[in-house]
Amino acid sequence: MNLDNDLTLHLPLDEIEDNSVLDETENDNDGTVNGHPRLLPDDLFGSCCDFDGADDFIEIKDPFDNSDAFTISIWVRPAVINDGAYHGFIGHESGGVRKPGMWLAPSDGGLHFDSYDAGGTRWTAILENFFTSEGVWVHVAWVKDAAQYKFYRGGELFAAKDAPPQFNRGTTDNYWLGKIDNFWKGQLAHARVYKRALTQEEIAELMLDDQTAASAFKRGHPLEFSVYDDDQQPVLVISDGQPDRRLHVEIANSSQRAIELAQPASPTPSPDNYHFELKFRPGTLSASARTQLGLAAEQKGWAVSRAQQADGTVSVYFLNPAPNDGAALQPGQSVVLTLQNVGAEGGGGSRGTRVELRYSQLKYVGEVAQIEGSRVQHLEIINERGKRNIPLHVGFLGPNRVLNDGHTPNELRLRITNSLGESSIPLAPKTSDAPSTFIISFDVQGDGEQREWALGTSGDLQHVEVNAVRKEGGEEVADASWIATRNAEGKSPEWELTTPDKDSLGPGEMIQLKLSNVISSLPSGQTNLYVRYKNLPGYWDGQFVVSAEKLPLVFEGQSVGVGTNRPRSALDTGAGVLTGAANDYQKAQATLSGGGTVTWRAEPVAAGARSLPAGRLKWTRRFIAISMGG
Known part of the structure; x- marks a missing residue:
């Protein structure tokens, strides 16, 4: 089966370039980024797009080709569920009319869908228990097939509802991801729209393709890396004239085979001759770091150089001019390269950034073909300017x-x-x-x-x-x-x-x-x-x-609660037992409902069984009275 047939939109949402996310179809319906959605590393998809629930969304042109049929397919991972609010993840609203859209409902793990027909009649419902956990990927597919809506969860049919013969495409030329009348909080991946109704088999194949692509990504990226400071935190510091810090780059073999460094043609690292390149985005490194950054003295055998591109990107090139014969990075093994004099630019304050590691001139042991690729990691830039102690x-x-x-x-x-x-x-x-x-x-x-x-x-x-x-x-x-x-x-x-x-x-x-x-x-x-x-x-x-x-x-104040966090007296068990000295007969009394009285109530029993009657014990200095009833 060809899953590209009648595909009008495919946003993988695994990359943001020039404030846009790319459409992989021939329609080139690239999305414009609004707010500050960010890319997150992800074990399933390599990376995904994260929305903050406040002002992040992506705007595209209307992806619907007709008013008769469609399939909307998208992976969603909610950051919260059942929080009492709607969270729209795909759709559009304008002038009181909505194009086909979906929300996480306020309660019961519901999937809320909404649409209108050509005459303005609303077709909507909430499908309860569609979402069961926050932080878990769920594949959602909404299919309009003739006069029926079908909803699939994880490739399985979840519900079917009546649908209009034709749906209303609205009066505007826009469509949104991460927002409808409110904002999505969580992650999204692989948003697709078709101009036809997909079958259940096609939806299952679509899901498999997405996950197979993720597996292929892992196979094609045999190295992982992490960047951290002396406290093993993934941070860069804005230090305001203080000595810049060290930054450690740890590169690990995540494949199942040993990897070795190929012998370079030249001993000098450069843009065309490196084993590893570490790239910092424009505006990340301080002026002093851009001129003084270098390898720590103990990194024997490694040479380093740096270069700044026209757009402000700073690259650091690592090269081992003479790799030891037979030395290889075994599966799970890592090497740590330490940079000195690293500091962050202070203009943007504390913020997040990304660093990219590119690798080349590597090969699996026993093979001639070389390995090339890249990985990305998120870093936090923290502020250490001004006074250390805040009042x-x-x-x-x-x-x-x-x-x-x-x-x-x-x-x-x-x-x-x-x-x-x-x-x-x-x-x-x-x-x-x-x-x-x-x-x-x-x-x-x-x-x-x-x-x-x-x-x-x-x-x-x-x-x-x-x-x-x-x-x-x-x-x-x-x-x-x-x-x-x-x-x-x-x-x-x-x-x-x-x-x-x-x-x-x-x-x-x-x-x-x-x-x-x-x-x-x-x-x-x-x-x-x-x-x-x-x-x-x-x-x-x-x-x-x-x-x-x-x-x-x-x-709470002068009261103690056992089994309750709202004590009503000096001691409250939450089950009606109080103690105190309201009438103070040498403080030798216990009360439930007032001075000098202990009251008990009969517990419900099975039909035909005998129960103890309710009763009351009341005393003063001179007499004790017991009353029982029922």
């Missing part, structure tokens, strides 16, 4: 305890306070090139892991929310001057806190954050919450760590 206090507002019974939702309140009495701390709003950002995170125990120090399991914490709040007229309201955006790409979720318009944090001013729906089933003990900060003008990037405590009992 902020980070701590809890109220209790820092979490009831770890596995089902009770807890609430924690963090505050970030300017501890200066008379001076403000500068801020850069989100609209700037380097926005001031606070990142809130905590440790999570994933499936199959033992991390008893974590706040909770991934299941416990999947519905946690972080919101900025403030007091107004004695009431708690949302603080619109701070926006918290969830990012669930890694093992542990993060919330990035930015300000739309503030340019400073005033003397003594506080940011209050409410963490709600915190559930924990992990053992009692302390756990950490992390508040990282970056791009605060005049200060290094850094991190605060605050400790919370997981316990089977919590304290």
Whole structure:
């Protein structure tokens, strides 16, 4: 079967060039990138496109060729599910009319689809339980076949719905990925549109092709690499005149065969003569690094040179002029090359960047043919300009305890306070090139892991929310001057806190954050919450760590709760048992519902069985009264 027949759009979404993603069909319907989608390395597809859920999307021209039939095929990996919001990943809306589009629904793992017919009648539904987990790739196919819509999940028919004879293509010439009336948060790969209805067999073949291409990618890229500093972190540092740092380039043989260096024709590394080339994007390296960067002295046997291209790209060339005969990089083995005097350009503040490793003049042991290729890695650029210590206090507002019974939702309140009495701390709003950002995170125990120090399991914490709040007229309201955006790409979720318009944090001013729906089933003990900060003008990037405590009992004011995080009296078990000394008969009383009274209630029993009646014991100094009934 030829899967290119009637294909009107194919965006692999594995590369961004000149602010565009390329269409592999003859239609050349390349997508224009809006916001800042980024490429992420991916084990399944090599790389994929990541959307932040705030303003990232890709715009293309209308891919539909007719109004009678179509197939939309796309791989999606949601960063969040069941968060109470719609997240559109492919479609378009204009003037109240939608072209065929799909969303992640707010709850029940639903897939929401929407379309209109030529007369303006809406054809829509939510298919529940389509998505079961965040962070997992799902292949979605929507087929219009005559008067029926068919939806496939992972190549299997999931649902069939009635469809209009003809669908409405809208009045505009545009179509979107990563957005409809709201934004997608997560990753997308291999978006396709056909002008016909594909069969189930063709959809399965399409999925196989995508994954086979990924396997071919791995076979064609036998080397992996990582770049890190002396602390083994993938970072470059903006150091503002401080001595530049070392950067380590570790190159590993990820194939199943030994790889050796071929003998070069010349001992001098150059753009045409290298074993490895490390490429930095324009604006990444500082001026001093561009002139002083070189190999560490202990890297015997390796020569290095550097060159800057017309567009500002900086290349570092590594060459071993005389490789040892018989020396080879065995499967799983790695070599580390260390660069000195490496620093980042400070103009863009803390940010992400990519470095590319190209390799040539390599070969498998026993073969003549040489290996060439390239790999890409993400690096974080962090700021160490200005003052190292920032005058902020980070701590809890109220209790820092979490009831770890596995089902009770807890609430924690963090505050970030300017501890200066008379001076403000500068801020850069989100609209700037380097926005001031606070990142809130905590440790999570994933499936199959033992991390008893974590706040909770991934299941416990999947519905946690972080919101900025403030007091107004004695009431708690949302603080619109701070926006918290969830990012669930890694093992542990993060919330990035930015300000739309503030340019400073005033003397003594506080940011209050409410963490709600915190559930924990992990053992009692302390756990950490992390508040990282970056791009605060005049200060290094850094991190605060605050400790919370997981316990089977919590304290609130002068009260203790066991099995409840809202104690109603001095001691509250959450099951109706209270104790106190309200009437103080030598403090020798226990009460359930008032001084001098103990009340019990009958438990429900099976039909025909005998139950104990409800009753009450009441006493004073002179008498005891027992009443029973029922």
